[in-house]
Amino acid sequence: MLIIPVKEGENIERALKRFKKKFDRTRKGRELRARREYTKPTTIRREQLKKAVYKNKKALMG
Secondary structure (H helix, E strand, O other), rough: OOOOOOOOOOHHHHHHHHHHHHHHHHHHHHHHHHHHOOOOOOHHHHHHHHHHHHHHHHHHOO
16 A cells, blocks of 8 residues: 655645656556456567567667
């Protein structure tokens, strides 16, 4: 559970911005999206392999 202490007289938009940053850093949003539907382990591995190949090519070129 994320806890964002709101200081006295603090703008609510500022507190929401801090909440969103903290939420993104914990990667809960990504986890929630992944849990919406089942992904087979082979599909996950294939995606990881594709990402690794892409990163390797990019590192070699740049």
